[in-house]
Structure formats: structure tokens, C-alpha cells
Amino acid sequence: MIAKSIQQIKTKLGERARLIAVSKTKPISSIMEAYEAGHKIFGENKVQELCEKYESLPKDIEWHMIGHLQTNKVKYIAPFVQLIHGVDSLKLAAEISKQGEKNNRKIPCLFQMHIAAEETKFGFSEHELLELLQQGVINELPGITWCGMMGMATFTDDTGKIRQEFKNLKQIFDTVKKEFFSHQSEFKEVSMGMSGDWPIAVEEGATLVRIGSAIFGER
Numbered sequence: 001m002i003a004k005s006i007q008q009i010k011t012k013l014g015e016r017a018r019l020i021a022v023s024k025t026k027p028i029s030s031i032m033e034a035y036e037a038g039h040k041i042f043g044e045n046k047v048q049e050l051c052e053k054y055e056s057l058p059k060d061i062e063w064h065m066i067g068h069l070q071t072n073k074v075k076y077i078a079p080f081v082q083l084i085h086g087v088d089s090l091k092l093a094a095e096i097s098k099q100g101e102k103n104n105r106k107i108p109c110l111f112q113m114h115i116a117a118e119e120t121k122f123g124f125s126e127h128e129l130l131e132l133l134q135q136g137v138i139n140e141l142p143g144i145t146w147c148g149m150m151g152m153a154t155f156t157d158d159t160g161k162i163r164q165e166f167k168n169l170k171q172i173f174d175t176v177k178k179e180f181f182s183h184q185s186e187f188k189e190v191s192m193g194m195s196g197d198w199p200i201a202v203e204e205g206a207t208l209v210r211i212g213s214a215i216f217g218e219r
């Protein structure tokens, strides 16, 4: 079942976007099933679980941290994480950069943007991010490579609203790319779309989709 779902999603994605299989709460055996079917990119949202899975699974897996990240836990994932999707403050970015330098690497990161109507979701507003970028404080951190943006749409059945939020994220991405990262080829990712809304996200320009339950079943 897992292999089949991955295959179906990848066929629909084609060359437009890459799939991050969100394996949070799921056992090693489920991840191995996906891995043996040829899938190597996985996303987790808790540091401890991510580290445990990294330790016990093959080392050619690309691990993405997709959840809210606490500053004091960055050090645990800094040596191996392939992309941090949820950077939502200057304080967190500064710590990631420090840990990147300690590990002699530039850690690939995305700005998490607040695009949903719900107040509980994390992320920068467009205004906040533009201000930090104009001040030059966040874009010049030596231990980070900025690779784009991530966002989560409102949890709703209103597909028009979801589409509008994804359009909004893509538009902020385009503005920020043009103004601040036009010479940086790595700044190319728009991480949006989950099990319930990824086809809309891809239509609106997602380059990374984060899909969990549609692959591994309900949590």
C-alpha cells in the first residue's frame, strides 16, 4: 500500500514538485517499505523522533525537519538535516547559523510564512520578513543557505480559500526572490501542500509537497 501510494503521487507530480514523505509517528518498518520502493526523502516534525530515525535508518535518506523547531534543539539535527522548513524567527535562524558553522556546513533552510487564517500557525508575515531582509540581518547568516519558503494553508473545505493562500505564498516567494535572492540559484523552493490539498498547491507552483497520511495512513 505505501509503495503504491508513493508511486501514484509521484506519477501525478511528474517533474513539477518533489515529494517529502511525512513519516512522523510512523514506525521504522513503514519507512523501510517506502525506502525499498525507492523513496529517499522523509519529513519529521519532532527533533527526538527525527534523531532516532536518522540513527537507525540507511544513511542515504534525506531528512527534512518540517515542524516547529525550538532553538535549544537545533544542535541535535544540525549535523545531518537536509532542509529545515520551519524557520520563523531571527532568533531561530541565528542559532541554526551558529550550529551550521560549528558543523562546517551551511544548513539549507526555508522561511516559514504565515498564510493561513488561523492564529495558531507559526510563521512570518510578509511585512516582518521584508523588514528583516531589508535590514540585512537574516539573509547574511554564514551558516545558512536560504532555499525558499514554506507555508500551510487554513484547514478548511473551502478550496477557493486554500488556493488563494497558496497563490499568496507563491507571490511572496517571487517578490523576495527578485528583491533579495535573484543571484542565488538555491533559492528556488516553495514548500506547500499536504495530503488534503497538495494538488492545488502544485497547480499554484509548489516545488516540494509534504504528504503523510495519504501515504502511511491516518495517524
Ligand SMILES: *Cc1c(COP(=O)(O)O)cnc(C)c1O
Pocket: 022, 024, 045, 066, 067, 193, 194, 195, 196, 210, 211, 212, 213, 214
Ligand atoms: C504532519 C504534517 C504534514 C503532513 O500532513 P498530512 O495531512 O498527513 O499529509 C505536512 N506538513 C507539516 C508541517 C506537518 O506537520
